[in-house]
Amino acid sequence: MVWTNSKDSALRERAQAVIPNGMYGHQSVMLLPDDYPQFFDRAQGAYLWDMDGNRYVDFLCGYGPNLFGYAHAGIDQAYFDRAKLGDTMTGPGEAMVLLAEAMTAQVSHADWAMFCKNGTDATTMAMMIARNHTKKNTIVLAKGAYHGAAPWCTPVKNGVAPSDRANQVFYEYNDVESLEAAVKAAGSDLAAIFASPIKHDTFIDQELPNPEYARRARELCDEHGALLIVDDVRAGFRLARDCSWSLVDVKPDLSTWGKAVANGHPISALLGSDVCRFAAATIYATGSYWFSAAPMAAALETLKLIAQTDYLERTIALGERLRSGLDEAAGRHGFALRQTGPAQLPLIMFDDDPTSAKGYLWNNALLKRGVYFHPWHNMFICAAMTEADIDDTLNAADDAFKVVKDAGPLEPVAKIAFLHQMVDGH
């Protein structure tokens, strides 16, 4: 089938009229290679179809939520069955208690759970609970880490008042000295240290957490009576069947969850330990759909699959097959890739590509060959992918390397310069 995008183009034109800039947020393709489709027709398993009928093996997985495959029969049935009985009611259903029990059983640091809708809801509640617990205000965060899109954390400063960013001190991820300096700068006002489970910032090489850094964060919180918050919204249940920092044997006081927790059904969560249960019980946080029963039923089913299947080992093995295959293919064409992050959450960039020109061309060529990759955001392997999907991807990648090689010298990607202006710290 010849790749076309006429239907997507027509829809984008209509979107321009009624949506600011035609689209917004993390799913806007404004900063992706030009041919990336903005709208999708359907999704099933590991695949995504755009409006023009082009099929992709989707390595974005909805930017995280798709863990067991799009439109997963068992999870969706749990959702539909519950929705037919009542979803958003005047109070929660039994599923809320069952889910809180299941989440606290699954995540070893957690004694209690609260549910919400956005990852930002969970990180904002975590901040509020830390402030309520300590009666202090300063939070220490890693520079460049993404913790949501509220005024206190959005990466773009337009519309943000300076007061929204008060009481924040930044450190370099994985750098113990920098963390200690930030804590020192917080003085006697330290409420919390925020940490991403891994460094999964956009646009740069990903990093696993240095165990010494993670342990020091825990110690510093203990020394100061502050709370340690691990923001597992993006990576949760993709690195471990527990909080991601179980891998470095460090238990936070609070962890934030979302994305994969209900395989795409709308729910996020904040888990906490007993030390801050009272502080959690005395803040006010709520939302119109936070207590809806159907996403909780879907999350219960998802948690069963997390506990009982080999999804984790499978996504790791698929990620490793992709990684080694890509390295080989790149080498064959005289390229070197920077493949960073855990194999199942890969970020892939070209070495020696300061303007992203090679990466953009390569991603675009992959797109035309039925593979949806991202040039500067970590990707996700889902459990619905097969070895055949990976092998198809490797074949497409081989062709795409040829395209880059044949193109010769490339112009810098203008969009990227724009992004660097927009985003903090770049």
Add this chain to the structure above:
Amino acid sequence: MVWTNSKDSALRERAQAVIPNGMYGHQSVMLLPDDYPQFFDRAQGAYLWDMDGNRYVDFLCGYGPNLFGYAHAGIDQAYFDRAKLGDTMTGPGEAMVLLAEAMTAQVSHADWAMFCKNGTDATTMAMMIARNHTKKNTIVLAKGAYHGAAPWCTPVKNGVAPSDRANQVFYEYNDVESLEAAVKAAGSDLAAIFASPIKHDTFIDQELPNPEYARRARELCDEHGALLIVDDVRAGFRLARDCSWSLVDVKPDLSTWGKAVANGHPISALLGSDVCRFAAATIYATGSYWFSAAPMAAALETLKLIAQTDYLERTIALGERLRSGLDEAAGRHGFALRQTGPAQLPLIMFDDDPTSAKGYLWNNALLKRGVYFHPWHNMFICAAMTEADIDDTLNAADDAFKVVKDAGPLEPVAKIAFLHQMVDGH
């Protein structure tokens, strides 16, 4: 059937172990009469069943989302059909454009739409867009109005840093002089005036907007180059088939929506006019599930019913039948009620009941008779209610008045004193 609550009690005990305080947010029954059930088994049309099988005519409607009846067949089918094709994908579906077109066609001030999950998302984006548009920071808000649960607006101050409340000036709703004074206090830094479409604060008599006040808010924004924001999250499409301030012939620059927009499926929205389109296009706001297709398909179906049925006239007529019937019944027993707000969004309190003792006893007696009322939050009439439901409610109310009469002198409600301590401005 004898009213019992043993299953609810057992579930509440389990909830205490794994959820802070057993429940949180606006659906916690902590501040309601003691017997109010916390958990619900199912919901259909106008009815709600608790865990013990007690059925209620539900006048809370999920605190707003239920406009056309719980588990509405047509709306839910649209949701399910779309979810089976793909819900949370790597980009939005066509439904996002169709919904933006439908919302801007339905709401006369609106030229564009953005979708999100919580009402708080929409009000927060409105604030950011006003700040981005004006490059100023101060927002002017009505004292006691609810605009969400983020640190900048949550009614409880625990966990809120003083800086979260910077750049805010308050006025008395419906009071032109007070509004003018607040704008004056904002000086040259005015970014926006927030207004609820009606005064629907908890605990006090509701008020319709004084047209002179609404017009003055519009004028003041125009004079200062600031944006007028009407927060229609709770009342949207319950007062009009347009923005609620169409009733006073005042067009805001931004309006926020949620609750009834998809009859309980998780979506909220921000609508804006062209004047602030660029400002909207240049903030960063996003969420994991903001672009999910299924709630948009449900919203499209809901909008059809809003445009094409007599739901509005019907809910008003039912509300008026309830209001006049309750006044009559109260009078027969020697009580007087304060019934305020639009008939379809009633708040009902006893006259001469400073400690809420009569109200709590009456609400509790109604509960035992199959009617779910709220003693201090506005209620909602939904289009699935019938005249028979209202008449059953009036019969139950008659009995409940007898209970209050027979009880003689009552103790003050201790919970209410606690609430007054917790909440701003009370």
